[in-house]
Amino acid sequence: MAAQDMVQDKYVYDFAEGNKDLKDLLGGKGANLAEMTNLGLPVPPGFTITTEACKAYLATGAQPDGLAGQIEAHLESLERAMDKRLGDPQDPLLVSVRSGAKFSMPGMMETVLNVGLNDHSVVGLSAQAGGNDRFAWDSYRRLIQMFGKTVCDVPGDEFEHALDEAKRAKGTRDDLDLDADDLRGLVDAYKKIFLKHTGREFPQEPREQLDLAIRAVFESWNAERAVLYRRQERIPADLGTAVNVVAMVFGNLGPDSGTGVAFTRDPASGAQGIYGDYLANAQGEDVVAGIRNTVPLQDLERLDKSSYDELLGIMARLEGHYRDLCDIEFTIERGKLWMLQTRVGKRTAAAAFVIAGQLVDEGLIDLNEALHRVNGAQLAQLMFPRFQLDHEFQPVAKGIGASPGAASGKVVFTSARAVELAAEGESVILVRRETNPDDLNGMIAAKGILTSRGGKTSHAAVVARGMGKTCVSGADEIEVNVPAKRFTVAGQTVGEGDVVSIDGTTGKVYLGEVPVMPSEVVQYFEGSLDPEHIDNALVRAVHRIMTHADANRRLAVRTNADTGADAARARRFGAEGIGLCRTEHMFLGDRRELVERLILARAEGERDAALAALLPLQRADFEEIFREMDGLPVTVRLIDPPLHEFLPPLEQLAVDVAVAQERGEDVAKEEALLAAVRRMHEENPMLGLRGVRLGLVIPGLFAMQVRAIAEAAVACVRGGGTAKPEIMVPLVGAVQELETVRAEAEKIIAEVVGDSGVEVLIGTMIEVPRAALTAGQIAEAAQFFSFGTNDLTQMGWGFSRDDVEGAFFWRYLELGIFGISPFESIDRDGVGRLVRIATEEGRAARPGLKIGVCGEHGGDPDSVHFFHEVGLDYVSCSPFRVPVARLEAGRAAVQTDGSDSR
């Protein structure tokens, strides 16, 4: 107990005390700084304030007991290590205060650099920098600017205006032309802005600066953009951020200093090599913000060979240590290399597969771990089409392929306009000079993002890659004019609403809409690319990982398909049968009228005629599907239409009849139809006469379908095939419903199949909560179960599935009532519990009962893991999700001790 209390009370960790596995407590940045420190790499000394301290602060609005003292103690030891004191007028220690949550949230939270500078220590800093006054005053003005904006909410553009004003007065457009006196004047101007907005002087006391900065980082966890980013990335809202306090090192001390970012492999394609950007004489945020154009990292070899060689050595070491692609931030201060950050780097979907394959080849990971380094969402992304280019399409600009994919859409220049047009159903491309975290809404709404500034590591690039959104960055031939809502390129002007196409793989930009072609991954799944005989790293990696997933998964994967074409495609994608053939889809188009007659028929003769006309049509439908799925099980669900979908709309019919009556026309037939529609009208069709209820009310309807299924199966077998039909009854809530349908169906089946050898199973959907809760009884009459999680979610929550997502889910997501729509990903606690109960009780009553799921959740990665855990036999999903479900079923089945892909 006492030991536990001590652990809970420790809020501050020196870098030497942590390690990479403490991300929950120290955040990603802090844990990795600790890891690098322990590896003996050159990390500036510092300490990390834990996420627990942040959570305690956010819960109470005050620093938890003991935190202030611990910060003091760690600050003292930092001062000893550096042999400097925070804010010392002669030789000041300066620190950076940086956020760092468990999961990287690039640019979403706050950072304050140069903490410890004031009117006195700025002089000492200059002396320590060899009389470099310009550097010292530039550092001071950056502190006031960052501190004012992030800690005290001073509007950032006021500082920008003052900076522009100083440059205008000097007759320059470049910050670097401002000398020490100009910057001293700017510091005065900044202090006035600070006073005007906060009602107080800029704090001169270094420790107060530090405490306020720490508090601002804590609070930035709940900043609007951070909340939005977490929702988008499905990062839990209650993790809190850690705060890293690190001795400052300076990349802006002159030409022998600089700062950069690096990747150990190409995060876009996965190719091996050195990738990164370097900017001489600059501080770190200049690179990430994409404000100045960087040079490729390779150029560092020429500029500072010894630092370059040391960096390459460290990069190789980190890769070997983390057994993965790492990204790195570093600073060189007067020829001395410092590591400021590393982490397992974000990467595109293609790179994730390629790198996982390479690491297996290099012996760093095994195939089980490779399977966990990729995920279904990435695979789904790779199945998107790409541009189909011929001579007609010439690029007008080329930037950096920052996040792959092909996107066409109308140009917009602001986040707000992107949101507006997207809400109207338009595809838009957000065009900016560079993006910043305030553009997040627009980036989410846009199909693609195009910027004229910034590299592979700019904000736009990092965020777009994380979202899987197409992005071209740094297309510097483009002159963006946001106020005038236009850009110019190659002598042409493109205004808001004009269409452009961007290729996030090649970085090319086209005017107009470029046609697209299918992805090579889809071609591979379809069997038209042979992975053993083509030189395509991605296809080979996908093949290898999918093969491993298939060899290990326990869940079978079927498809939801109701046409021969869909069935055939799904089979090529690896479907092992049909889990849901929705027969109501076969009653649309020309056949709608027959169904209408059937539903509204009052006389037996009328009904029988309609059924007789439908029988051969249905038989042909099923024959085609059985043929495509030869040898595999096919679950055919008996008709389940919400009635209103098949009847003419009541209001329109009433108006038509009234108008015709007014004109004195003969409307006897229409009146009869209107009366019938009125009779059948329902206030809540989703809870009305559908599914098994319809089958029990309309004589002969289910019988016709059962006959068509059995006859089609017999025809298939007589033709030399193997049909494995499974008849599924929808919307059952009570075992008696199923028994009634089953008794009639069995008679027909026995009569039709005779000695053909065809075996027909009869089972039920479990999609009404009562069915789940009485699954033990229902299993007595069912040869299989299939969960209809769409209806089970609708009825479990009481959410109309047609209405609620648009109507109010945004508010539920905002309030965190759920992190994702329960129609998209299974609600494990509620609806999932029904699934669990029904599985257990169903199998208790009928051991070995075959159970699957055919709601939308069958193709959702998280839900697939849940269905694996619960012990279902198969998931069934739309054809395009089949590979995703195969992959996720493999991931669910395979254990690994290594890192997992989010």
Ligand code: PEP
């Ligand atoms: C379900 O409810 O989950 C289901 C598969 O049936 P439908 O979506 O056709 O109602």
Ligand code: MG
């Ligand atoms: Mg349903």
